Amino acid sequence: MVPAPARPDFAAIRAEFDLPEGFPPEVLGEAARAASRPPSQGRLDATDLALVTIDPPGSKDLDQAVGVARDGDGFRVHYAIADLGAVVEPGGALDTEVRRRGQTYYLPDGSVPLHPPVLSEDAASLLPDGPRAAVLWTIGLDAAGEVTDVDVRRAVVRSSARLDYAGVQADVDSGGPLHPAIAALPELGRLRRALAVARGAIELELPEQEVLPDGAGGWTVRVRARLDVESWNAEISLLTGMAAGAVMLRGGVGLLRTLPAPDAGALASFARTAAGLGFRTEPTVHAVAALLAGLPRDDAPALALRRAATTLLRGAGYTAFDVAGGVAAPDDPGHGGIGAPYAHVTAPLRRLVDRFGTEVCLALAAGEELPGWLRTALPVLPELMAASDSTAAKVDRACVDRTEAALLAGRIGEEFRVIVLRPSEADGAAGEVYLADPPVLARCDGPLEAGVTTTVRLVEADPATGRIAFSAAGA
Incomplete structure (x- = not known):
């Protein structure tokens, strides 16, 4: 007997977590007016840069367009980020609404967007259908993949293609030519990944569950295979976030994404657990990072050890500081999962804090004072983001758990x-x-x-x- 399709109630999850169903009229009106405005004057014309987006198939909220090229013995990265600061008026109806939401919530049957679709899926998205306002990060790297120089400014860019991970990975696997904009991405991605392990970045790489249509009118849960291209693309985002964190720390003001490095007791406990599972490691961050990076994917002891490593990554948060305003930078400004200071700036369509972090970096790079509305917002954002992060995690878990339970209910x-x-x-x-x-x-x-x-x-x-x-x- 064929079991009935699993039909979890995602509407009940929306109601349980009080997710908004739509945008107020005044917010939609403000967004429509912002969408109709052309890019502001005084931007760098970077429409000649070779840039592409790489996202899951069908995505329309495209935050980043990337270009990675060889530059002598090193590399030059151009990373264009959707410029939400150009369309969200501080203190306006849209600003108030997105602060209330915090981020986009993704459910299997549709998302609850941070911004109205006229912006997030059209005018502010880096779609390949014309010039777009963007914040352009330009990062130089040496032959080893280490940063040599950083520049960030407002620009006008043009994405030349909307690519997806599977398609790019297929090109890599076949040995065929990649799009010119990302011809050097595999080489730099591998270098940056190796540098992450050397920094002591702790990556768990546990099986990532996702809920998908089952083809029979219901839903199922599958493990999403993480492609090499995704890892390489993620390294470019991390590179930019680390550059932003460095800009903020040098400037004495900003908002970091922080996570304490594991202490000696946690590392010692992990080393004992590893030994019990047949793995040997020294109780140091760098040794643990190297061990995790080399573990097989599906081996039973390896999966158990990856699960045990979650105890090393506790206490994530957002830390605002403003030295001139009397709030010192944190004594430990780093992110234990990354192995360096880091700030969110690369996903402003989908995450509230990135717009503010970007505005901080733009002001500091230009040698300008932060506007008052921005300085006032910084100490408020950690609480807003902590609340929305908590809700997003619970929504994700609820969608997976209830689909799992529906699949197993008759067994x-x-x-x-x-x-x-x-x-x-x-x-x-x-x-x-x-x-x-x-x-x-x-x-x-x-x-x-x-x-x-x-x-x-x-x-x-x-x-x-x-x-x-x-x-x-x-x-």
């Missing part, structure tokens, strides 16, 4: 082979297991040993709450 009592990611605790706390097909992360009661493949029995799968529970066979 209570069945036994499954799973990988144990977290063992049961001595105090009786449940462990965590990973089922590969369908890909499910769930709690499991009973005696469990991390890093092994074992048999468990499904005891609960509630599509209304997303709650799933297994029990160790024989428990």
